[in-house]
Amino acid sequence: EQLRCFIFPGLPPLSGWLKQWGLCCCWGFQGLLTRTSVPRDVVDYIVYGTVIQEVKTSNVAREAALGAGFSDKTPAHTVTMACISSNQAMTTGVGMIAAGQCDVVVAGGVELMSDVPIRHSRKMRKTMLTLNRAKTLGQKLSLISKIRPDYFTPELPAVAEFSTSETMGHSADRLAAAFGVSRLEQDEYALRSHSLAKKAQDEGLLQDVVPFKVPGKDTVTKDNGIRPSSLEQMGKLKPAFVKPYGTVTAANSSFLTDGASAMLIMSEEKALAMGYKPKAYLRDFVYVSQDPKDQLLLGPTYATPKVLEKAGLTLGDIDVFEFHEAFAGQILANLKAMDSDWFAQNYMGRKSKVGAPPLDKFNTWGGSLSLGHPFGATGCRLVITAAHRLKKEGGQYGLVAACAAGGQGHAMIVELYPQ
Numbered sequence: 001e002q003l004r005c006f007i008f009p010g011l012p013p014l015s016g017w018l019k020q021w022g023l024c025c026c027w028g029f030q031g032l033l034t035r036t037s038v039p040r041d042v043v044d045y046i047v048y049g050t051v052i053q054e055v056k057t058s059n060v061a062r063e064a065a066l067g068a069g070f071s072d073k074t075p076a077h078t079v080t081m082a083c084i085s086s087n088q089a090m091t092t093g094v095g096m097i098a099a100g101q102c103d104v105v106v107a108g109g110v111e112l113m114s115d116v117p118i119r120h121s122r123k124m125r126k127t128m129l130t131l132n133r134a135k136t137l138g139q140k141l142s143l144i145s146k147i148r149p150d151y152f153t154p155e156l157p158a159v160a161e162f163s164t165s166e167t168m169g170h171s172a173d174r175l176a177a178a179f180g181v182s183r184l185e186q187d188e189y190a191l192r193s194h195s196l197a198k199k200a201q202d203e204g205l206l207q208d209v210v211p212f213k214v215p216g217k218d219t220v221t222k223d224n225g226i227r228p229s230s231l232e233q234m235g236k237l238k239p240a241f242v243k244p245y246g247t248v249t250a251a252n253s254s255f256l257t258d259g260a261s262a263m264l265i266m267s268e269e270k271a272l273a274m275g276y277k278p279k280a281y282l283r284d285f286v287y288v289s290q291d292p293k294d295q296l297l298l299g300p301t302y303a304t305p306k307v308l309e310k311a312g313l314t315l316g317d318i319d320v321f322e323f324h325e326a327f328a329g330q331i332l333a334n335l336k337a338m339d340s341d342w343f344a345q346n347y348m349g350r351k352s353k354v355g356a357p358p359l360d361k362f363n364t365w366g367g368s369l370s371l372g373h374p375f376g377a378t379g380c381r382l383v384i385t386a387a388h389r390l391k392k393e394g395g396q397y398g399l400v401a402a403c404a405a406g407g408q409g410h411a412m413i414v415e416l417y418p419q
Contacts, residue, residue, distance in 0.1 A: 028108055028260035029068035031210035036264050040069055042274070044102035046076035047092045049085025049109035050376035052116050052157060053078075060110060080376075082405035083324060084287075084299075085109050086261060087379035087412065091285050093265045103270040108262035109376035116157050124151040159256075161405060164293045168326065168405065169241035171296040173248045176329030178294075179336045183247035186328035187234040190252040190369050193325060194228040197366020201226060205365055205392065208384065225255055225372045252328035252369070259374030261381050278417040280387040280398075284311040285412040292407035295347075297330040299409015300401035301337040305354040307399070307411035319395025320414075321357040322386040324378055324402035325367035334403075357399075365389060378402070383414055390416040 033040065048061035057063045061076035070076075081088040086109025093105035119125065127143055134140045160167045176186065200206050206223060213219045229251065239246035240253065271278050288302040300323050308314060325331050337343045339356035365385055368378060379402065386398035398414040 028110065028210065028262040029064060029070070029106070032106065032108075032262040032264060033068070036276075038104070038264055040074075041071055043070060043074055043104050043106050045093065045096055045104075046070065046074060046106045047079060047089040048076070048107070048376070049079050049081065049087070049089040049379065051080055051082055051085055051111060052113075052375070053080070054112075054117055064110075065106075082408065083326070083373070083375050084379055084402050084404040084408065084410040085376040087285075087383075087400075087402065087410045088287075090263065090265065090282065090380065090383065091412075094282055094285075097265065097267050103267055105265045106262060107265055108260065108380050109374075109378070110260040111374035111376040112258050113256040113374060114258050118157065119155040121151055121153050121155055123148075127151065159405075161292055161296065163406075166293065167241060168296065169248055169253060171293070172253070172327040172330050173239070173242040173246040174294075175297055175333045176247050176327075179333040181247070181329050181332045181336070183235075183249075184231070185332055186247055186252040187231055187249075189328040189332055191229065191231060191234065193328075193363065193367050193369040194226055196364055197223070197226045197370035198228050200365035205388070206371075208388075223371050225257060226366065226370050248327055248329055254326055254368040254373040257372035257374050259372065259377040259381075261377040261379075261384070263380050263384060280390060280417050281415040282383075283397075283413040283415045285410065286310060287408065287410050289406065289408045292405075296405070296407050297326060297403040298334060298337060299403035299407075300324075300334045300411065301343075301409075302348065303401055303409045303411030304338060304399065305348075305350065307401075307413055308354070311413045313397060313413065315355045315357065318357070318397050318399045319361060319393065320386050320389045320398035321362045322382045322389070322398060322400045323357075323363060323367070324373075324382060325363065325369040326373070326403055328369060330403065331367075379410070383412065386414045387416070390414065391419070 046061050046065045048064065050060055059078045061078045065074060065076045066072060079085055079088045079092060086107065089107040089109055093107040096102045096105060120128070127147060131140060131143045134143060158167060201222060209222055211219050211221045234251040237249040237251050240249050265282070266276070284307055286303050286306045288299055288306065290298060290302060323331060335356040338354050341353045344350040344353045382400045382402065386400050390396065390398050396416055399411065400414060401409070401411040403409050
């Protein structure tokens with residue numbers, strides 16, 4: 001029979017300004033343990049996703065697990081797959097359970113965008129490594145004398161493709177132009193995301209944020225990037241990437257923030273034996289990849305029909321859609337691609353389109369444009385939001401999809417556990 005793994009109440013990204021990856025993860029772990037009351041010693045394995053790694057905590061899953069009080073006998077590893085890193089963490093956990101290696105897995109992700117590692121220039125790094133191997137004072141002084149002012153120019157991290165050297169925002173601008181998505185359409189969609197997130201927050205639907213006292217600042221108790229504006233104000237912003245005629249701006253792009261997420265995954269047999277009432281099943285999933293230049297952000301378009309076919313479902317069977325909103329232009333371009341027979345036939349090798357999800361079922365509690373996008377943590381946030389929406393709205397199936405750097409993508413079917 002098809003393997004079904006459960007997800008339990010999880011934690012979406014923790015907003016705020018944190019100082020260490022490990023601290024961010026650790027707080028997510030602590031919140032999960034408190035919410036579920038799962039004993040630490042029953043957790044067989046921990047998998048965490050992250051994108052911009054800190055060298056000192058390169059296996060942040062292990063460091064955070066130890067910091068949160070998990071047994072030093074509980075293995076943990078970190079995965080990276082750009083914006084779908086925590087999706088990979090979840091499905092890695094599912095695979096380990098399916099293989100009979102584990103019964104209980106904690107999966108999640110973390111990103112700390114307010115304190116990313118900044119490297120010395122390559123010239124400076126090479127000099128410092130050579131200096132470290134120098135044996136005499138004369139050798140050291142000789143190396144130091146060769147250092148020039150330009151050696152001190154730092155290498156700043158950029159959200160850019162290594163293979164194309166193009167920033168993701170530039171790719172989003174080109175994608176929007178290719179699919180004829182106007183600046184007004186993008187601003188309208190971004191405003192929709194912020195407005196829906198504000199409504200959901202006011203109605204108490206976004207309650208999974210773990211309060212955190214930021215040193216020297218107030219305690220963060222809720223997502224703090226939700227800022228409904230007006231089309232007039234948004235229209236005043238200048239293009240952020242393709243200047244002066246681009247359509248992608250700061251207002252219709254997801255913003256980068258700190259965050260950690262965590263969820264508890266179990267086999268059905270183990271969950272019932274421990275007396276847990278699960279929230280949802282992780283029913284099926286797929287990963288896709290395509291051209292990292294022209295189709296960098298079209299992962300949802302390619303992944304959606306595949307995961308539906310794999311699960312034996314149609315678009316009409318889906319009650320809840322949760323797609324990662326990297327850019328408003330990216331979301332709208334995907335919706336147009338999914339609703340195009342021409343695109344399906346010429347680029348996907350399919351006879352017909354899969355169709356576009358109806359907006360009344362699509363990201364109705366806001367999305368990454370309004371809630372923020374801590375790279376490694378977003379995947380779990382999408383899945384947990386889908387599960388919460390299914391329970392709140394009485395649906396059965398949710399479809400989660402996301403694009404990622406490298407031209408990759410992911411889609412997952414979430415099914416509500418019978419109440």
